[in-house]
Amino acid sequence: MTAGGVPFGARLAEAVAARGPLCAGVDPHPGLLEAWDLPADAGGLEKFALTATDTLAEHVAVLKPQSAFFEAYGAAGVAVLERVIRHARDAGALVLLDVKRGDIGSTMAAYAAAYLGEGSPLAADAVTVSPYLGFGSLEPAFAAAEATGRGVFVLARTSNPEGAALQGAGTGAGTVAQSIVDAARERNAGARPLGNVGVVVGATITPGELRLAGLNGPILAPGFGEQGATADDLKPLFGDVLAAVLPASARGLLKHGPDPAALRTAVRRTQDELRRVIG
Numbered sequence: 001m002t003a004g005g006v007p008f009g010a011r012l013a014e015a016v017a018a019r020g021p022l023c024a025g026v027d028p029h030p031g032l033l034e035a036w037d038l039p040a041d042a043g044g045l046e047k048f049a050l051t052a053t054d055t056l057a058e059h060v061a062v063l064k065p066q067s068a069f070f071e072a073y074g075a076a077g078v079a080v081l082e083r084v085i086r087h088a089r090d091a092g093a094l095v096l097l098d099v100k101r102g103d104i105g106s107t108m109a110a111y112a113a114a115y116l117g118e119g120s121p122l123a124a125d126a127v128t129v130s131p132y133l134g135f136g137s138l139e140p141a142f143a144a145a146e147a148t149g150r151g152v153f154v155l156a157r158t159s160n161p162e163g164a165a166l167q168g169a170g171t172g173a174g175t176v177a178q179s180i181v182d183a184a185r186e187r188n189a190g191a192r193p194l195g196n197v198g199v200v201v202g203a204t205i206t207p208g209e210l211r212l213a214g215l216n217g218p219i220l221a222p223g224f225g226e227q228g229a230t231a232d233d234l235k236p237l238f239g240d241v242l243a244a245v246l247p248a249s250a251r252g253l254l255k256h257g258p259d260p261a262a263l264r265t266a267v268r269r270t271q272d273e274l275r276r277v278i279g
């Protein structure tokens with residue numbers, strides 16, 4: 001166990017208690033770079049990502065860089081991502097790297113080493129993973145997370161409308177999405193205060209689609225903000241497990257930049273809205 005010897009679930013609970021549940025996305029969209037009057041090159045990416053990180057990270061429990069927008073600039077983009085991870089952690093935020101990786105076990109072990117391995121330049125506090133090759137294929141990521149005090153968020157029912165047909169498809173035990181939640185619940189059994197296997201459930205989905213009670217793990221809820229979900233949607237959707245929810249917003253915050261004061265105001269306003277419903 002590394003990361004100070006404290007498991008991810010405990011570190012997350014402490015961060016949320018101190019800073020609230022908002023997960024701020026750092027998504028350097030080309031459209032946002034343009035809106036911030038920055039060039040669509042590695043220099044523009046660096047200015048955007050570090051301004052966003054240095055402004056937001058000290059105010060939120062979790063910062064979620066979207067790897068795709070960094071990878072788009074090749075090695076220079078990945079170098080910026082490494083700096084974003086370091087800056088965010090130095091500011092006291094937990095870093096949830098949104099990479100959505102998933103592969104056969106032997107390859108998954110290499111992804112786990114890259115994103116969850118102690119000393120890796122891209123190691124974050126947690127990553128998103130895709131269970132499309134089977135929940136069990138993610139075992140190397142679960143093992144690495146357990147060994148290093150990090151977390152894994154498994155896609156269950158995503159926020160995009162195209163996810164519904166596949167993830168809502170029935171199996172003997174219910175839907176595909178439900179089977180992912182149930183498998184995560186098993187892995188988190190007995191952990192206190194929260195296990196280190198989270199699920200991704202979009203804040204945009206219909207209430208009642210999933211049974212989340214007893215998950216005993218964190219729930220990343222993207223779709224909050226620019227994709228249309230609001231703070232008032234959270235209670236009907238997550239009910240008794242609301243305290244474990246991390247509502248995630250990227251564009252909804254970042255569109256207020258590049259002025260750091262305006263970004264901070266947007267974060268505070270969003271945190272106040274969440275406090276009203278989550279407490």
Ligand SMILES: O=c1ccn([C@@H]2O[C@H](COP(=O)(O)O)[C@@H](O)[C@H]2O)c(=O)[nH]1
Nearest residue numbers: 066158159160202222226227249250251
């Ligand atoms: O179900 C999912 C899983 C991940 N995402 C990611 O979250 C952000 C959302 O950005 P917004 O600007 O707040 O819409 C983005 O990085 C997605 O890849 C998601 O939206 N839905």
